[in-house]
Amino acid sequence: MTDRQSLGHGYAKDPWCVYFSGRKVQGALAMTFDVLSDNYAKDPWSVYFNGEKIEGASTKTFKTLSHGYGKDAWSVYFRGRKIQDASANTFEVLSDGYAKDSWHVFYLGQKVKDASTFSFKLLRS
Template identity: 40%
Template sequence: MLTLLYTHSADLSAIEHHSQESAKVKISCQRKITSLGGGYSKDDFSVYFRGEKLRGASASSFKYLGGGYGKDNWKVFYRGIVVEEASASSFEYSESGYGKDSWKTFVGGKAVANQNLQSIGGGYSKDDFAVYFRGEKLRDASASSFKYLGGGYGKDNWKVFYKGMVVEEASASSFEYSESGYGKDNWKSFFRGKAVANQNLQSIGGGYSKDNFSVYFRDQKIEDASASSFKYLGGGYGKDNWKVFYQGMVVKEASASSFEYSEDGYGKDNWNVFYRGRVVER
């Protein structure tokens, strides 16, 4: 009888322990992780960057600011690393990797020596005397006339720059940024800061361009694409009367006659749904 009672008691204890463990698993499984943007996420208790827990970050007050920056009530983070010199109470993200608090300016999570820098977009900034790209001073750039054009391009009254480098063949007086890395002046077309051999190219969006005879993606000719009927759809997709393309590559399973771009990398025809150029399995 004692043996039976002991066994029964042990079984109850085991069942209770199992129930507790199951409850823990259930609670753990029910914990919801919310994406905040920029690689950050959080649940009710912790903050994560690219899946790694951030020690010392407060989930209740943490928010994503943009450009890799996030903060809680006490600390500022850049790509998951604490920005030691930043004051969380006054810190704000500007743009292109720049942030500031009431006392300092930061680029890429690091305090810069020049506290008079003003971000003007695309990684460029300037003070009263000089122009900078990602915190590095640009030699021979005029701060008084420099402006950011878009797509990595900037210019002053005399020179054109692409991501901080002088575009030697470009005329500043007539240079304009088009889109998707393309720019032009009165004599030449440029792609990502370099003059293109074919000066009849017309940018049509998303890295695509064409002349009267051919279609190009990022300045590389797309074989078998029809220039006369080719059009850019959005999200990396383009098509002519016969084929669908994603970032310059043929989407073999797609029907050009019915294909449409949806959003966020998705497209569809009458038979399939596609994500970034590949069929989404049913």
């Protein structure tokens, strides 16, 4: 018999440990572990994606956006990886993997070369 409780999005916990897809999440505090969306989660000290700690992410200000994107007060992340040159203050998720801030357009967390953030539009067929 197990005390393991499913938390959704691949996460589970027992009274002592947190697990992602059956493997222990190192350093996670089970008592206060909170599963967010898009496979993000956090406790009072760390933010996680797919059970891996996101170095430098702020637990106090971290929030998920959608489609794998998340941000804190200073940085933007795609599937747990920090997006270089993304502005957390002006970042917005568009759709179909696209996002933008005041200076850059991104696709799946990568900067789209030569795309203009002012004139960029998604085309629908």
